[in-house]
Amino acid sequence: MNELFIRNHHYNFIKKQIGYLQRTYQTVSDRKVVEAVRDSTEFKIMELFPDSEEGIPKELFRNIPALQTAEDFEQFLQSLESYMTNFPQVTEKQIRKLFHKNKKLPIPDLAIDYRYLSYLGWNSIATGKFFIVYDLNGQIVGMEGKITPANKKGFCFICNKQEEIALFTAVSKSRLTHSSPDYYKAVGNYLCMNSQECNKNITDVTALEKFIHEVLK
Structure with missing residues (x-):
């Protein structure tokens, strides 16, 4: 059995x-330009998996210099799919527990291929809210906030691609020392309205994790 080590954003980056x-x-x-791009491609992909991580079959990527035809490239990407790790398969019960204060919580479709998820995201048209479930350092966390459609295309802070976006605003759990009971801090940014497309585009989870830390820590 192959060791599963490629996360969704890794796969998108490699692709x-x-x-x-x-x-x-x-x-x-x-020829020199082609060789330079080929070497750069191999280097950037190998950088995703530091040498300190034992058991990572890096020989998988050493075939890159041999890729030339469209069939070669297609087969190479297909070969990576058997090394992809799943996003944790959350249940409806887990989701309701994460958002226990939301009594009319809509539940997203959970019959999906979890290999192609970096985060689980969905919106509620009725309440104007957006929900995110993420695996943060081995702990499943949930974050919700108000969503305001921009009604135009723009760059999503999560995937850094131009898509139909909305302003997502969440209230941070952090409080200033000796702050008044009415104090709150709102954290906001623009994200994709369609989380499925966002998950297809995302190549780095740094921005998402930073945002989650700002809201939950």
Whole structure:
């Protein structure tokens, strides 16, 4: 059985780099340029998995220099899927516990392929809220906030792609020392209205984790 070590955002990053390499093969005739892009692609992908992590089959990526045809690239990406790790499969009970104060909590479709999730996100049209479930350092956490559609395309802070976005605003749990009972701190940013598309685009979870820390810590 293959060791599962590629997370969804890793796979998206690799797919993006491999796509760039494939386009280079198709459009660039200068051999030195092609070799430079190929070496850069391999280096960037290998950087995702530091040497300190034992058991990671890096030989999987050493085949990159041999990729040339469209079939080669397609087969390479398909071969990675068997090494992808699942996002934790949360249950309806777990979700209700995470958002226990929300009595009319809508439950998202949980019959999905969890390999292609970096986070679970869904909105409630009735309440104007957006919900996020994330695996933060091995702990499943939930975050909810108000969502205001921008009615236009813009850059999502999570995936850094231009999609239909909305302003997501959550109230931070942190409080200033000796603050009044009425004190609260709102944290906001623009994110994708469609979390499925966001999960297809995300190549780095740093921005998402930073935002979650701001809200929950």
